[in-house]
Amino acid sequence: xxxxxxxxxxxxxxxxxxxxGVDSTEELFSDIPxxxxxxxxxxxxxxxxxxxxxxxxxxxxxxxxxxxxxxxxLGAGVYDHYIPSxxxxxxxxxxxxxxxxPYQPEISQGELQAIFEFQTMICELTGMEVANSSMxxxxxxxxxxxxxxxxxxxxxxxxxxxxxxPESRAVIHTYAKGQNLEVIxxxxxxxxxxxxxxxxxxxxxxxxxxxxxxxxxxxxxxxxDVQEIIRKQKKTMFLxxxxxxxxxxxxxxxNFGADIVVGDTQVFGIPAQFGGPHCGYFATTDKLKRxxxxxxxxxxxxxxxxxxxxxxxxxxxxxxxxxxxxxxICSNQALNALxxxxxxxxxxxxxxxKMAVLNMQKARYAKQxxxxxxxxxxxxxxxxxxxxxxxxxxxxxxxxxxxxxGIIGGYDLEFYYPxxxxxxxxxxxxxxxxxxxxxxxxxLGDING
Amino acid sequence: xxxxxxxxxxxRGKEGRTSYSLPEMxxxxxxxxxxxxxxxxxQEAPGLPEVSELDLMRHYTALSNRNYGVDSxxxxxxxxxxxxxxxxxxxxxxxxxxxHIHPHQDPKTVQGAMEIMYDLQTSLSEIxxxxxxxxxxAAGAQGEWSGLMMIRALHExxxxxxxxxxIVPDSAHGTNPASVTVAGLDAxxxxxxxxxxxxxxxxKRVVDEDTAALxxxxxxxxxxxxxxxxxMAEIVHxxxxxxxxxxxxxxxxxxxxxPGDMGFDVVHLNLHKTFTGPHGGGGPGSGPxxxxxxxxxxxxKPVLTKKDxxxxxxxxxxxxxxxxxxxxxxxxxxxxAYTYIRTMGAEGLKKVSEYAVVNANYVMRRLEEEYALPYSxxxxxxxxxxxxxxxxxxxxxxxxxxxxxxYGYHPPTIYFPLNVEEAMMTExxxxxxxxxxxxxxxxxxxxxxxxxxxxxxVQEAPHETPVRRMDETTAARxxxxxxxx
Numbered sequence: 066x067x068x069x070x071x072x073x074x075x076x077x078x079x080x081x082x083x084x085x086g087v088d089s090t091e092e093l094f095s096d097i098p099x100x101x102x103x104x105x106x107x108x109x110x111x112x113x114x115x116x117x118x119x120x121x122x123x124x125x126x127x128x129x130x131x132x133x134x135x136x137x138x139l140g141a142g143v144y145d146h147y148i149p150s151x152x153x154x155x156x157x158x159x160x161x162x163x164x165x166x167p168y169q170p171e172i173s174q175g176e177l178q179a180i181f182e183f184q185t186m187i188c189e190l191t192g193m194e195v196a197n198s199s200m201x202x203x204x205x206x207x208x209x210x211x212x213x214x215x216x217x218x219x220x221x222x223x224x225x226x227x228x229x230x231p232e233s234r235a236v237i238h239t240y241a242k243g244q245n246l247e248v249i250x251x252x253x254x255x256x257x258x259x260x261x262x263x264x265x266x267x268x269x270x271x272x273x274x275x276x277x278x279x280x281x282x283x284x285x286x287x288x289x290d291v292q293e294i295i296r297k298q299k300k301t302m303f304l305x306x307x308x309x310x311x312x313x314x315x316x317x318x319x320n321f322g323a324d325i326v327v328g329d330t331q332v333f334g335i336p337a338q339f340g341g342p343h344c345g346y347f348a349t350t351d352k353l354k355r356x357x358x359x360x361x362x363x364x365x366x367x368x369x370x371x372x373x374x375x376x377x378x379x380x381x382x383x384x385x386x387x388x389x390x391x392x393x394i395c396s397n398q399a400l401n402a403l404x405x406x407x408x409x410x411x412x413x414x415x416x417x418x419k420m421a422v423l424n425m426q427k428a429r430y431a432k433q434x435x436x437x438x439x440x441x442x443x444x445x446x447x448x449x450x451x452x453x454x455x456x457x458x459x460x461x462x463x464x465x466x467x468x469x470x471g472i473i474g475g476y477d478l479e480f481y482y483p484x485x486x487x488x489x490x491x492x493x494x495x496x497x498x499x500x501x502x503x504x505x506x507x508x509l510g511d512i513n514g
Numbered sequence: 515x516x517x518x519x520x521x522x523x524x525x526r527g528k529e530g531r532t533s534y535s536l537p538e539m540x541x542x543x544x545x546x547x548x549x550x551x552x553x554x555x556x557q558e559a560p561g562l563p564e565v566s567e568l569d570l571m572r573h574y575t576a577l578s579n580r581n582y583g584v585d586s587x588x589x590x591x592x593x594x595x596x597x598x599x600x601x602x603x604x605x606x607x608x609x610x611x612x613x614h615i616h617p618h619q620d621p622k623t624v625q626g627a628m629e630i631m632y633d634l635q636t637s638l639s640e641i642x643x644x645x646x647x648x649x650x651x652a653a654g655a656q657g658e659w660s661g662l663m664m665i666r667a668l669h670e671x672x673x674x675x676x677x678x679x680x681i682v683p684d685s686a687h688g689t690n691p692a693s694v695t696v697a698g699l700d701a702x703x704x705x706x707x708x709x710x711x712x713x714x715x716x717x718k719r720v721v722d723e724d725t726a727a728l729x730x731x732x733x734x735x736x737x738x739x740x741x742x743x744x745x746m747a748e749i750v751h752x753x754x755x756x757x758x759x760x761x762x763x764x765x766x767x768x769x770x771x772x773p774g775d776m777g778f779d780v781v782h783l784n785l786h787k788t789f790t791g792p793h794g795g796g797g798p799g800s801g802p803x804x805x806x807x808x809x810x811x812x813x814x815k816p817v818l819t820k821k822d823x824x825x826x827x828x829x830x831x832x833x834x835x836x837x838x839x840x841x842x843x844x845x846x847x848x849x850x851a852y853t854y855i856r857t858m859g860a861e862g863l864k865k866v867s868e869y870a871v872v873n874a875n876y877v878m879r880r881l882e883e884e885y886a887l888p889y890s891x892x893x894x895x896x897x898x899x900x901x902x903x904x905x906x907x908x909x910x911x912x913x914x915x916x917x918x919x920x921y922g923y924h925p926p927t928i929y930f931p932l933n934v935e936e937a938m939m940t941e942x943x944x945x946x947x948x949x950x951x952x953x954x955x956x957x958x959x960x961x962x963x964x965x966x967x968x969x970x971x972v973q974e975a976p977h978e979t980p981v982r983r984m985d986e987t988t989a990a991r992x993x994x995x996x997x998x999x
Contacts, residue, residue, distance in 0.1 A: 068862045070598050072947035073869045081876040081948060085892075093871050093892045096739040097771050107769055108640050112859035115602055122853065126611025128626030130619065139616045142840065147536060151567060153608070155574040163583030163599050165591055166796040171919050171979035175581030176795040179574070182523050185996040189560035195995050198796070201652035204840035212696075235837035239814075242836070243663060243698045285554060314546075316556050338607075339627050340617030340841025341652070342798035354993060360796065364997075365989035368982040377989040383655070383692035384930075388701035393692035396653035396786065400794030410523050410570055414562040416534040422546065423539060430541035447549050464620060476618055499540040 068112070130473065132337060136501045140451050140492025141281070141476035142203070142230050142329070143337050146310070147420070147495060149411040152334040156404050166360070166399070170375045171367075177374035180362040180399065183406045190312045191326040192319025193348035198360040199402040200345030200394065203329030204233035207275065207306050208240035209347065209358045209392055210325040214273035214302040215246050216391050217356060222270045223248045226258040228280035229306060231481035237275070246272075256284040256444025256453065264294050273302040278318060279311050282490065283428075283451025284444055288321035296322070308332060309346065311449045313421030325349045334408025335401050344401035355381060358392030423495035424450035431493045431502045438510040443488060451492045453478065453485070457513050460489045470508050523573050524997050527565035561999065580980050581795070582924055588950050590877075592896045592927035592939025593687065593735060595765050595787035600857065603790060603850035612849055617841035621826060627845065628825035631818050634852045635802075641855075641863065642761070642781050643774025644804030648813045650843035654762060657782030657801030658693035658729075663835040664780060664805065664812040665727045665756050666697060671833065677726040677755070683712055685735045685931040690760060699726055706933055710736040710889035717749055725755035731763045732776065733894035735931045735939070737874065739766075747777030756780065764788045765943070766871055766895035769864030779806050789851035800847035814838045869944035870895040873951060877942050880955045884962035888934050896941035898934050909965040909972045911936040916983065917964070917975035921957040 073081075078090070087093060113121070132145045139145075156162060160175065167173030167180075180198045187196035200206035211223050223241065225234055227250050234250065241248045249266055252259045258276060267274065274295050278286050288305075295303045304325045305318040310332040312318075318326045331343035349357060355378060363377035383390040412420055428450040432442050435454055443453040456463050460477035467474040475491035482488070493502065547555065565573070583589070589596035607613065615624050635647040651657035662680065669677040679702045680694040691701035702720050707713040711734070721728075728750045732740045740746065747757055759773040759781035765788045773781045785791045786799035793799075805813060815834040816827035827842070858866065871894050878887065878897040886900040901911035915925035915938075926940040942951055964972050976982065 068858065068865060070600060070857075070945050071862070071865055071869055072945070073872070077948040078869075078872060081872055085872075085875045085879050087875075087892075090868050090872055093875055094770055096741050096892065097767070098741060098744060101744060101771055101775050103643075103770060103772050103775060107860035107863065109637055109860045109863070110856060112862050113856050115857075118853065118856055119602060119605065122606050122630075122849075123609060123611075125626040125629060126606075126609040128629075129611040129615045130623035131610045132614040132616060133610050137616065139618055141618055143616055143618070145614070145616075147534075149534060151533070151570055151574075154571070155578075157604070158575070158578040159585035159599075160578040160581040160583045162604075162792045162794050163585045164581055164795045165589070165594055165596060165793045165924075167581075168591075169582075169915070169919065169925060170984045171916070171976050171981055172580075172582040172924070173795075174980055175577035175579065178522065178580075179577055179795075181995075181997070185522075185524065186560075186562060188996045189562060201656065201798070202840055205652065205656070205838075230840065232837060232840035236839060239663070239836035239838055240696075243659070243666075243696055245698055285550075289553060312556070312560070314556055316554050317560075336613040337616045338613045339615045339624065339845040340843075341839070342800075342844040342846050344798075354995065361993075361995055363989040364994040365985045367984050371981050373981040373984050375984045375986050375989050377986065377993055377995075380990075382688075384688035386692070387688045388691035388695045390688070390692040390695065393655040393659055393689050393696045394653075395655045395689050396793075396797040396799035398794075398798045399796030400792070401798055403795065406523075407570070407574060410563045410565060410573075411533045411567070412536075412562070413532055413534060413564050414559050415564070416532055416536065417562060418556075418559060420534075420536055423536060425546055426539060426543050427541050429544055429546075447551075447554065461620075468620070468623065473616065473619060473623075495537045498537070502541070 135471055135473045137473040138475045138491050138493065138505060139473050141490055143340060144332055144492060144494050145337065145496050146332050148334050148336065149408055151411055152404050152407045155407045156400055161403060162400055167376060170373060174373055177362050179403050179406055181364060181374050183402045184362060186406060186409050187346045187348050190309045190317065191307065191348040192317030193326050194351040195354045195357065196346060196348040197357050198362055199398040200347050200359055201398060202341065202343045202345045203306060203327060204236040206327035206345035206347050207233050208236045210304045210327050211237055211273060212240060212244055212391065213356055214304060215244060218272045218300045218302060220270055220272035221246050223273055224251055224263065224266055224271055225275040226251045227253045228258055228282060229275055229277040230281050233306065256282045256446055257286050260290055260294065267294060267298055267301065269298055271298055271301045273304045275304045277306040279308060279449040282444060282453050283448040285447040292322045310421055313417035314425060330405035333405040335404050342398055342401055344398040344405055357381065359394045359397055420495055427495065427497055427502065428452060428493040431491065434502065434506040438506060440509060440513060450494060451490055453488050453490055456487050456489055459487060463512055466512050467508055472505055472508060520576055522997050523563045526569055526573060527563055529564060531564045531566050533565055533567035533570050587922055588946060588954050589924040590926050590940045590942050591924060592941040593762055595941060595943060597790060597943040598945035599790055599792040600854060603853045606853045607846050607849045625825055628818060630852050631848055632820060632825055634848050637855050638783060638802055638804060641768060642804050643772030644781060645807040646810045646813060647802050647804045648817065649802045649848055650814050650839050651782065651801035651803055652839055652844055653797060653799040654782060654784045654801040655689040655693055656838065657803050658689060658760065659696050660814055660835065660838050661758055661780040661782050661803050662693055662697035662699060664809050666699060667812045667835050668809060669726055676724050679724045680726050681720055681728045683734065685933050687735060687762065690729050710738045711740055712746060714742055714745060717746060721749055721753045721755060725753050727756040727758045729758040729760060731760040733763045733766050736889060736898050737893040737896035738889060738891065739894055743776050762787060763895060766867055768867040769860060770867055780809055785847050785851040790854040791847040791850045798844050798847060800844040866944050873942040873944060873946060877940060877951055877955060881958055884959050896939060898937050898939045900934055901936035901938060904962060904965045905936050907965050907969055909969050911938055913972045913975060914961055917961045917972045918957060919976040920978045923954055923957060
């Protein structure tokens with residue numbers, strides 16, 4: 066069998082073994098104790114040639130209902146947005162995607178500068194002073210923010226609103242167990258955080274309060290009121306998870322006194338790809354810059370005084386601090402951060418607001434049309450591009466019927482919110498046309514009778 | 515690479531230029547401001563770029579020209595397994611049926627994706643000799659942490675809350691002890707002996723009733739196989755502890771020996787190392803975790819299983835450590851790893867390890883001529899040499915690394931592991947030809963000669979790169995972390 070990734074010929078091998086001073090490769094493995102060696106052949110499928118494998122995997126791919134062939138109203142943290150064609154052309158340049166972390170700045174200025182630009186864009190969007198080079202995703206970025214808040218305040222109590230993405234909350238619980246933190250969830254009331262309960266639970270033991278803006282139901286949390294409650298406690302930190310696209314229209318969390326803002330840049334140039342890889346971002350205040358998890362790129366000059374960029378403040382990181390490190394993150398999502406940078410550059414200063422407004426207008430049109438046929442929105446506060454509607458039968462049944470019509474319906478809230486059985490979270494992005502919205506409304510009308 | 519300074523994307527373009535093509539506003543517009551309190555409407559547009567599409571492409575193309583990847587040249591960065599990233603992998607990952615599917619779709623509509631995940635789990639179990647695999651961890655470090663959380667969960671289930679010590683060799687990667695801390699456990703160091711292996715006597719000394727686990731890479735970070743692994747397993751297991759395998763170095767042993775057969779209870783792999791996921795300039799990676807049957811109940815949830823002929827996500831896992839990531843992990847990286855495993859098969863993967871080991875030993879023996887070799891036995895897929903001879907001439911390992919840039923090579927990992935003076939950790943990988951290795955060897959030998967004859971040439975390197983050495987001290991002392999107009 067020939068293997069196109071393995072250039073070693075028999076002659077090469079012989080010459081190299083001679084230079085090493087051994088007779089066979091077997092000798093090089095003689096340090097593996099005889100009694101643990103694997104003597105059989107691994108039970109794997111036979112090697113496949115390029116054409117056959119491509120054909121087989123293309124068939125497997127076509128077994129999946131994809132968002133380009135179906136009309137999708139599914140969001141809940143992952144969205145079908147416009148991806149400028151330039152994005153894939155840039156990230157397919159192998160100088161970027163086959164590189165490692167830019168440890169050698171002299172030959173990595175491209176990646177370093179791109180990350181520096183990404184950090185800047187995240188600061189601009191969130192209204193924060195410092196942003197890192199990326200995290201795995203929005204959920205783990207939030208968990209890292211919680212960890213940071215506990216370390217910073219030397220407190221163990223965390224208050225998380227139930228309007229935060231349920232899977233991000235689940236991740237917070239897992240990380241909190243590692244750190245022996247106590248996580249208390251605050252109920253939702255009319256689609257937003259129950260402020261009275263928040264006010265009752267917060268005390269001088271509270272490390273941080275976690276809010277999502279816009280929240281999981283698409284609603285805009287009353288950030289001013291939340292901030293007011295948090296500020297009654299001196300050290301308690303305000304952690305915000307934010308869809309960065311929404312910040313094209315909404316006042317950035319930094320303006321509401323957020324201490325850490327995190328989220329996912331999947332909305333910018335990253336396909337859904339079954340939930341990953343996406344790209345977490347992490348932004349904070351200048352005061353906390355030496356506590357930030359993950360990699361940071363800084364501007365400096367070379368020996369000739371030329372502007373250049375380096376990985377910096379590395380004393381925070383695991384490879385220096387080892388067991389004293391407060392985060393173990395090493396690999397991040399650099400290539401996806403690049404994808405998002407390219408998308409943000411393409412959409413640009415004014416396009417961003419335009420894109421956010423497209424989402425908002427189309428979502429409002431959907432809301433109005435649904436109301437016209439008697440499917441009312443459950444929550445009526447200001448919202449971004451998602452709305453919750455109550456259906457007359459189970460969301461599972463409705464979605465099965467929609468699928469037959471070529472529509473991927475909204476998210477079934479019952480899965481994480483038993484109290485919202487029969488409620489669907491409908492996402493309407495700029496990619497949905499009026500006709501597609503009208504069609505959804507018609508089909509839902511037929512189903513709802 | 516051209517030596518010209520060029521602008522940030524924010525310094526390019528002009529007010530009014532665009533490079534987007536958004537869908538049209540085809541619904542009747544309403545006045546949004548009626549809905550929002552003024553305090554919630556953004557007053558100032560974020561300072562994003564305003565460039566045309568060509569300007570944008572030129573900008574990023576220029577940046578790519580100032581970057582270096584495996585496709586650019588040899589990249590022997592130790593412990594990172596910078597092997598070739600096959601192109602079919604990229605094509606597969608971009609098929610619409612994989613790239614444009616939503617994690618919350620009805621599982622019945624994504625059976626093709628789930629089949630690949632299931633098949634990948636099964637293949638990884640076979641390659642490592644483990645009982646079960648969870649693909650979810652986003653990277654090696656997250657794999658370590660979730661593996662340790664499972665070990666903690668098992669001990670706690672047995673009422674052994676005292677078992678908090680995780681033994682880590684002094685040569686271990688920094689993520690190991692950091693992951694221990696993040697999992698709420700305590701790192702305890704075990705020494706390396708004069709042969710570069712774990713000191714068994716010291717291991718016996720640190721293992722006790724508080725031991726949660728021993729965390730090990732094998733071959734270790736010096737590229738040496740821990741020959742006494744079975745004794746070590748007996749010592750740790752005998753005291754009630756567990757064995758954790760950091761799969762960073764799996765590329766050395768595929769088809770030769772399996773972690774499960776060496777007594778490891780929990781392993782993580784790096785799909786972006788051994789299984790050709792591209793490193794992407796720092797990520798995304800993927801760090802699946804494999805376990806013995808004993809640990810299966812603790813796997814992160816949801817767990818992908820097969821029920822009759824249908825693939826399902828099982829959330830009913832009462833003993834699970836919980837969710838470690840939203841959705842199901844970095845699926846896009848699974849596709850690349852899966853495509854690679856299917857391309858190579860058992861025969862190919864064994865050859866991968868065989869050739870990786872031959873390449874490493876060949877480079878090591880040739881460099882021994884000029885460079886100190888702290889451990890003289892055969893290495894596995896990587897080796898560590900020391901620049902201490904050159905240091906006596908005033909040329910540091912950092913200088914040698916920088917000089918390699920002038921010769922067109924990415925340097926090895928330097929100053930790691932910490933227990934070797936002036937360390938250069940070199941991992942050639944199996945995808946490099948003998949000619950490439952010879953070119954690198956010649957460059958390394960030439961640099962050593964330069965260190966003797968013209969040390970300044972090396973000390974002041976690099977000379978040929980787009981920028982010279984960077985002022986990292988000022989960067990850290992007065993950090994500039996974003997562009998300010």
